[in-house]
Amino acid sequence: MVTYRPEGLDDAFTRGDGDVVGASATAPRPGAPDPGLPALGLVGWLRWAWRQLTSMRVALLLLMLLAVAAVPGTVFPQRPQDPAAVVEYLDEHPGAGLWLDRLGFFDVYTSVWFSAIYLLLFVSLVGCILPRTRVHLAALRGRPPRTPRRLARFPARGEGASADPPQAVAERAAVVLRRGASWLPFVPSYRVDVHDEGAGTWSVSAERGYLRETGNLLFHLALVGLLVSVATGQMLHFRGQAIVVQGTGFANVQAGYDTFERGAAFDPADLEPFTLRLDEFESRFDPQTLQSRDFTAYVTVTEPGEEPQARTIKVNHPVTAGDAKVYLQGNGYAPQVTVHDGAGELAFSGAVPFLPEDEVYTSRGVIKVPDVSAGQDQVGLVGYLLPTAEEWVPGWWRSADPQPTDPMLVLSVWRGNLGLDTGVPQNVYRLDESRMEKVTDDAGEDVTLYVRPGETVDLPDGLGTFTFEELPRFVALDLRHDPALLGVLVFAVLAFLGLAASLFAPRRRLWLRLAPAGGDAAVGTVVDAAGLARGDDVGLQPELDRVVAEVLGRQATSSATGATTGTATGTATATATGTATGTPADRPDRDDEVPDPAPGPGGV
Amino acid sequence: MDQQTLAQVSDLLVWGATTAFTFALVAWTIELSRVAEAAQKASAPRARELVAAGGAPVARDAAVAPAAPVPTGRSRAEGIARSTTLVGLVILLAGVVTRGLAAGRWPTANMYEFAVVGVLVAVAVLTVVQRRRTIAFLAVLVMGIAVLGLALALLVFHVQADAVQPALQSYWLVLHVGVAIIATGVFTVAFGTAVLQVLRDARATGRSHLTTPWRGGDGLRRWLAPLAVTGPRFAWLEQVPDARRLEALSFRLNAVAFVLWTFTLIGGAIWAEHAWGRYWGWDPKEVGTFVAWVVYAAYLHARTTRGWSGRRAAYFVYVGYAVVLANFTVVNLFVDGKHSYSGL
Ligand code: HEM
Numbered sequence: 001m002v003t004y005r006p007e008g009l010d011d012a013f014t015r016g017d018g019d020v021v022g023a024s025a026t027a028p029r030p031g032a033p034d035p036g037l038p039a040l041g042l043v044g045w046l047r048w049a050w051r052q053l054t055s056m057r058v059a060l061l062l063l064m065l066l067a068v069a070a071v072p073g074t075v076f077p078q079r080p081q082d083p084a085a086v087v088e089y090l091d092e093h094p095g096a097g098l099w100l101d102r103l104g105f106f107d108v109y110t111s112v113w114f115s116a117i118y119l120l121l122f123v124s125l126v127g128c129i130l131p132r133t134r135v136h137l138a139a140l141r142g143r144p145p146r147t148p149r150r151l152a153r154f155p156a157r158g159e160g161a162s163a164d165p166p167q168a169v170a171e172r173a174a175v176v177l178r179r180g181a182s183w184l185p186f187v188p189s190y191r192v193d194v195h196d197e198g199a200g201t202w203s204v205s206a207e208r209g210y211l212r213e214t215g216n217l218l219f220h221l222a223l224v225g226l227l228v229s230v231a232t233g234q235m236l237h238f239r240g241q242a243i244v245v246q247g248t249g250f251a252n253v254q255a256g257y258d259t260f261e262r263g264a265a266f267d268p269a270d271l272e273p274f275t276l277r278l279d280e281f282e283s284r285f286d287p288q289t290l291q292s293r294d295f296t297a298y299v300t301v302t303e304p305g306e307e308p309q310a311r312t313i314k315v316n317h318p319v320t321a322g323d324a325k326v327y328l329q330g331n332g333y334a335p336q337v338t339v340h341d342g343a344g345e346l347a348f349s350g351a352v353p354f355l356p357e358d359e360v361y362t363s364r365g366v367i368k369v370p371d372v373s374a375g376q377d378q379v380g381l382v383g384y385l386l387p388t389a390e391e392w393v394p395g396w397w398r399s400a401d402p403q404p405t406d407p408m409l410v411l412s413v414w415r416g417n418l419g420l421d422t423g424v425p426q427n428v429y430r431l432d433e434s435r436m437e438k439v440t441d442d443a444g445e446d447v448t449l450y451v452r453p454g455e456t457v458d459l460p461d462g463l464g465t466f467t468f469e470e471l472p473r474f475v476a477l478d479l480r481h482d483p484a485l486l487g488v489l490v491f492a493v494l495a496f497l498g499l500a501a502s503l504f505a506p507r508r509r510l511w512l513r514l515a516p517a518g519g520d521a522a523v524g525t526v527v528d529a530a531g532l533a534r535g536d537d538v539g540l541q542p543e544l545d546r547v548v549a550e551v552l553g554r555q556a557t558s559s560a561t562g563a564t565t566g567t568a569t570g571t572a573t574a575t576a577t578g579t580a581t582g583t584p585a586d587r588p589d590r591d592d593e594v595p596d597p598a599p600g601p602g603g604v
Numbered sequence: 605m606d607q608q609t610l611a612q613v614s615d616l617l618v619w620g621a622t623t624a625f626t627f628a629l630v631a632w633t634i635e636l637s638r639v640a641e642a643a644q645k646a647s648a649p650r651a652r653e654l655v656a657a658g659g660a661p662v663a664r665d666a667a668v669a670p671a672a673p674v675p676t677g678r679s680r681a682e683g684i685a686r687s688t689t690l691v692g693l694v695i696l697l698a699g700v701v702t703r704g705l706a707a708g709r710w711p712t713a714n715m716y717e718f719a720v721v722g723v724l725v726a727v728a729v730l731t732v733v734q735r736r737r738t739i740a741f742l743a744v745l746v747m748g749i750a751v752l753g754l755a756l757a758l759l760v761f762h763v764q765a766d767a768v769q770p771a772l773q774s775y776w777l778v779l780h781v782g783v784a785i786i787a788t789g790v791f792t793v794a795f796g797t798a799v800l801q802v803l804r805d806a807r808a809t810g811r812s813h814l815t816t817p818w819r820g821g822d823g824l825r826r827w828l829a830p831l832a833v834t835g836p837r838f839a840w841l842e843q844v845p846d847a848r849r850l851e852a853l854s855f856r857l858n859a860v861a862f863v864l865w866t867f868t869l870i871g872g873a874i875w876a877e878h879a880w881g882r883y884w885g886w887d888p889k890e891v892g893t894f895v896a897w898v899v900y901a902a903y904l905h906a907r908t909t910r911g912w913s914g915r916r917a918a919y920f921v922y923v924g925y926a927v928v929l930a931n932f933t934v935v936n937l938f939v940d941g942k943h944s945y946s947g948l
Binding site for chain 2: 056057059060063064066067070071073074078080081108109230239286289291292293294295314315316317318325327329478480485488489492493495496499500503504536538
């Protein structure tokens, strides 16, 4: 049985596998509970463990483990994505939740076990790719294997006759084989050797498809590069979110962010102190479905030492400022309000972002009024902004449209201590009600304020007055800096190209034997040809047919009969040998064995 | 024609294609049973001969005579099946094009469109695979999935043809989603081939759990026994290419689909970088795509690992395809994430 083992493919990674007859039969298998084995030292065990780790079977196992381990991340809420959902889950499942938390199920992708799996996988990958690379580099300088004595056993076969002497035919064959594809004429397709076999017989051996293995190695090495780039990015990145109200600005210092997170190796002092100002915000919605259609933020960016520049930010179109990319991630309304306290003093004035909760921008927010005159209660106003207010049932209001055609604030009033001086960080969108009480009217009903822009209303209980001045917009911007981005992209693209090459570049060997025809005439040649490919390769026989036809100077069509005979015999022979001897027990590693015969006409 | 009428025309065309595919499914099923019957007639005497000669009937049969004498030429059922498939394909293509025109954009923005275009690709791939050799079983399987997919799309996933929200306004809608759909379509046919491969292999090895008595629940076994892959019902399996060729075909399709899936993954990351400000965030859809990718990578490794090639490798295809389907249905419908673009 013919085995095809292109150099560098056979043992480099089956060696440790304990699979392949040649390599592993001689190497002892320390794992086997064979009482006759000599005791292994620590080094022996380490070597054994390394062989196991870099074996294909363990790689397979680790891949499947990785797939399984990734799943809980979609089943359980994850802290980095949705911390609130995790808190909620812990509340609902106090017992199990605690254990799940300890085991890292709420942050799967940085958990010890998930990391262990992918790190082991990459160690295994490096361990099996490096030796392979070495072998392949040697193979790249090698020559095609000499023409085997018997060509009859190969899966692709061809034959023919020529009136020219064998040497001339051999040289012509070499030219045909070296010529590149029609669309890549200067890249030789086959590496070719011509041999003088004596007694007037010549042969040609040719090999192509080193790209296949090159691609495979490139792919695996690029995965390592990808992992390293991602990790580098994790170290050096920062990301922050800032809410910027129309007409106001944002300065790129850590204190300017609402949330800020950075890699261990990024120093916040390195933030470039540019400023960004939101001039205008435009939104468009579908009039029927009220779905969003377009968001555009017009901003002015001022880099240190430069003139201010007008820029626009859209979803899918971030701008670059400093060394950060600025993304438009959200938008909403920030009512501009003024509160005077019971003594008539200005207690609060500012734009307060209300966070939209649905498609029609029903937005929730809290206005905290701390700076009241001495002796008075602090005030908290909690409620909704309705961009287009509509009373759908008497006493019940809702928003009918996301655009601010008829905005209204609907607020309930709290008095007491806002708890701002307790030292505990506060959520600006929540009211801490523990030391406050809701203001009710004489009948004991909750007091609700309905205020439109330009209106001023009295706060109950003589707490002062409240004015809704106007309704500017705000945008939520994400700022992100990741110097490894280009590396991530380059390695991903390399991995893709390597993968495509390793799966689609055919690896083939062709041989032609050119024997003198019928002794005495001494001219004329009998051509005998064979081909072998790695893996299943439907294109092998057609390629051999083409080569033989070109060598004989025939047109492809006129060679049809000859080629078909070749196909028929070749298929028949290979089928017979393949099925008769190819019992599973003596099969070598799958891809290295004789490939399937190229299917005959009408085949798959 | 205004947009709304166009959208209605599109829906009608998709309904039309569903009908055509249903006819095709029936015709393919008839063709399958015809092949089965013919195979049974052909194999019965031959099996007897072999038994008389002392061989294990089915195993030998498969090994030496992969291409048993089949009624050659196309049957009427096959003719009808082929033409209705083709008609359905053309109508469906028209439906997709009108949908795109009605919405004023590339028609791959929600679950409905994804399912419809995915079915289009799967049936197109099927047609290409069937060009040279008819595999009725594969057609039945793929057409079954196609009809189911279209019915689900029309009845459950359907949304109005419309423009899309800002995050989707990008050429990546064409590249990322388009390639994902094509990959899914190719995976579908590859899955069908892998199913066929395992059935064929099981019949060739001639062992079935349904023929030997079970320790418990033997009544159930007897009830299921007619379904045994070694039984007469599956005689048609002898007409399909042998397991190794099916494996090769399944591999070729899976390899193409895997490369496309890799592109989907990378393209998705690039798009996420533009739209969401990070290239990877373990969003449920990202996780699903990653898991499917890893499973198919494991499949490619299994194929080259001794003891895992052949039938066992096909099991990876089953798992991988299940993940692809779950990633489309479960993740879109039941899991919250950034990919909630189904419009439902
Ligand atoms: C991050 C983990 C890995 C991933 C995602 C991965 C992915 C892939 C993919 C997609 C292929 C297909 C290309 C082809 O079939 O030629 C492949 C091939 C291959 N991989 Fe990996 N791989 C990983 C780890 C490993 C490890 C640890 C080993 C060694 C133990 C390994 C050895 C191989 C080999 C030898 C092939 C070529 C098979 C062939 O020649 O057909 N891979 N890998």
